[in-house]
Amino acid sequence: MDRKRQKRTAEADLVGRDRGEAPTAAGEGSEAIMAGGKNRGPTEAIGTMEDILEGENLKSALKRVVTNRGSAGVDGMAVEKLTPFLMEHWPRIKQELLEDRYKPQPVRRAEIPKPDGGMRKLGIPTVLDRLIQQAVMQRLQLVWDPMFSPHSFGFRPGRSAHQAVTQAQTFIAEGYRWVVDIDLEKFFDRVNHDILMSRVAKRVKDKRVLRLIRAYLNAGVMEDGLVSPTDEGTPQGGPLSPLLSNIVLDDLDRELEHRGLRFARYADDCNVYVRSRKAGERVMAGIRQFITKKLKLKVNEAKSAVARPWERKFLGFSFTSSMKPKRRIAPKALERVKNRIRELTHRTQGRSLKDVIARLGVYLTGWCGYFAFCQTPRVLQDLDSWIHRRLRSLVWKQWKRGPRRFAELRRRGVGKDLAASTAGSPHGPWRISRSPAMSLAIPDALLTRLGLPRLAPTAAV
Numbered sequence: 001m002d003r004k005r006q007k008r009t010a011e012a013d014l015v016g017r018d019r020g021e022a023p024t025a026a027g028e029g030s031e032a033i034m035a036g037g038k039n040r041g042p043t044e045a046i047g048t049m050e051d052i053l054e055g056e057n058l059k060s061a062l063k064r065v066v067t068n069r070g071s072a073g074v075d076g077m078a079v080e081k082l083t084p085f086l087m088e089h090w091p092r093i094k095q096e097l098l099e100d101r102y103k104p105q106p107v108r109r110a111e112i113p114k115p116d117g118g119m120r121k122l123g124i125p126t127v128l129d130r131l132i133q134q135a136v137m138q139r140l141q142l143v144w145d146p147m148f149s150p151h152s153f154g155f156r157p158g159r160s161a162h163q164a165v166t167q168a169q170t171f172i173a174e175g176y177r178w179v180v181d182i183d184l185e186k187f188f189d190r191v192n193h194d195i196l197m198s199r200v201a202k203r204v205k206d207k208r209v210l211r212l213i214r215a216y217l218n219a220g221v222m223e224d225g226l227v228s229p230t231d232e233g234t235p236q237g238g239p240l241s242p243l244l245s246n247i248v249l250d251d252l253d254r255e256l257e258h259r260g261l262r263f264a265r266y267a268d269d270c271n272v273y274v275r276s277r278k279a280g281e282r283v284m285a286g287i288r289q290f291i292t293k294k295l296k297l298k299v300n301e302a303k304s305a306v307a308r309p310w311e312r313k314f315l316g317f318s319f320t321s322s323m324k325p326k327r328r329i330a331p332k333a334l335e336r337v338k339n340r341i342r343e344l345t346h347r348t349q350g351r352s353l354k355d356v357i358a359r360l361g362v363y364l365t366g367w368c369g370y371f372a373f374c375q376t377p378r379v380l381q382d383l384d385s386w387i388h389r390r391l392r393s394l395v396w397k398q399w400k401r402g403p404r405r406f407a408e409l410r411r412r413g414v415g416k417d418l419a420a421s422t423a424g425s426p427h428g429p430w431r432i433s434r435s436p437a438m439s440l441a442i443p444d445a446l447l448t449r450l451g452l453p454r455l456a457p458t459a460a461v
Contacts, residue, residue, distance in 0.1 A: 061134035073126030106220040123235025133240040149253035154267035155242035167264040176273035183303035187268040189233040192296040280306035326375035345390040347397040380456035392433035412441035
């Protein structure tokens, strides 16, 4: 049997040979499942172990895990090895799940830098556990997502951070020009397991599924070769964690709605909008008490505040103070991108201009895909100009000495006198980067041809 036929056979075994065709799009996952869920009858069991292990759900979960890739867990298995592994072992694993005998492996500790400093701890499950968690998440999302608040935007199909920012902007425009900015301290590390499982048990009645979720919560963390137990928290890094966090914070959403408050929440970032500082301080006191006593969580006092929206940031954005507020990039987010650009365009790295732009372009494309949502294009124009100067400074530094600088300027069409005066200038690379000679030698059009993306909208430049 050839390799392609083996793969088709494995997929047939995984999804069940009597099923219809699977979704054709490689990216279909929870969104596709959500769309299909609308046709289910109200009495059909959703969230049982049999339902989770249903063929199409598993195939969708497998596609999502393979597409997302990611690092290996404690067993060292790469994503590429998952399908061959399932070809041999899936019948046994499925039976263990159905008979309530499956034991998840500990997650692998990993750390990534936080945008505001410090390190964020992640827990990376094995690829097999990621597959099972993804399958569980897709089915449980069918149960909970229709019940979640319309003011909750994080980790939900068809919802985004941009929508949360737009909702906040709408409240400010309506006259709610004070914000209660609530920051939960180490939220993902401090979720109370008993509170979480009590919420899950309200809608999931299959004891096997409940014990499986509890097993994932208690699987432990491997760090430096040692496994530590976990009696609280939902480690970031697995597919199930975002949904579980929304289930916990749904209680907060319901409390805010019960009080008639206007708010936008994205994961553990929650902003409430009120008309006065006094109202904001009253809301802050009440919500702090609710979070502490009911959810057994802690408000980070140093990062929480009652303030004007333009003095705070929300998901990387802030707002202007005009009566019709505009979205702007938060100062800290702007400083972060400039720091990263400085690293990528350091003048002593010894890379060619083309190579530097290739690396810079990947970063800026992703950054712009999110922050181009701002409504202050002048900031993006200034950033474009600043990046161009950084690149010209890099080239000038690489040319090193006067004779070569003169030759390079002449080769790029700069007049003899201008080239000579620029090459002999005592000024440093940053000053020279905005000189007429360098603008002629390294024009904006050349940087664009080399692949540098433009951040500002073309019409605004």
